[in-house]
Amino acid sequence: MxxxxxxxATVYIVESGAVALHHHERLGIRVPPGGHVDRDELPHEAGLREVREETGLDAELLDGTDDVDAPAGRVLPRPRHQMLYDINVHPDGTAGHQHIDHVYYARVDSREIDPAGDDEADTEAWEWYDETELRESDVDPDTVQFSLEAIEAAENVASTAAE
Known part of the structure; x- marks a missing residue:
């Protein structure tokens, strides 16, 4: 088969030491903004589009990708992680559908979530989680790990900018 x-593409958005996650109705878990990469998009573009659609916020990727002198090319933001998720598993244990997920971290300037898409989760489905709340939550372990890494990355960028 x-x-x-x-x-x-998935983007963990950070504002003042907290990450926004929403309850995904169909999956029954808390997840950050994200979704499928469209045919005409690059993964980081899809992630930023998903953030805008799902939260109404404009995100700035926390990208540490080095520039490369390439006359015929350009450097793309490197995802912090690439994950392979089984979406539906058959009784024999084989996956019928998988997502190859590009995971990015980003900053936003507000916690005022106002979904811009028609079929997005309501504002009430979103919560901001700080480090303590993440560690004490029942959020999936990978989501907790990536959330904590995103918070740390945002703090590192902020402290470097302050120097």
């Missing part, structure tokens, strides 16, 4: 794979 063939496995269908789709590219996706």
């Amino acid at each position: 063939e496995t269908t794979r789709h590219f996706t």
Whole structure:
């Protein structure tokens, strides 16, 4: 049986030491903004689009990718992680559908979530989690780990900018 794979992008957005997660109705878990990469998009563009659609916020990627002198090319923001997630698993244990997820970290300037898309989670589905709340939550371990890393990355950028 063939496995269908789709590219996706997820962005952990940070504001003042907290990450925004929403309750995903169908999956029954808390997740950051994200979704499928469209045919005409690069993964980081899809992630930023998903942030705008799902939260109404404009995000700035926390990107540590070095520039490369390439006359015929350009450097793309490097995801912090690339993950392979099984979306539906058949009784024999094989995955029928998988997501190849590009995970990015970003900063936003506000916690005022106002979804811009028609089919997005309501504002009430979103919560901001700081480090303590993440560690004490029942949020999935990978989401906690990536959230904590995003908070640390945002703090490192802020402290470097202050110097």
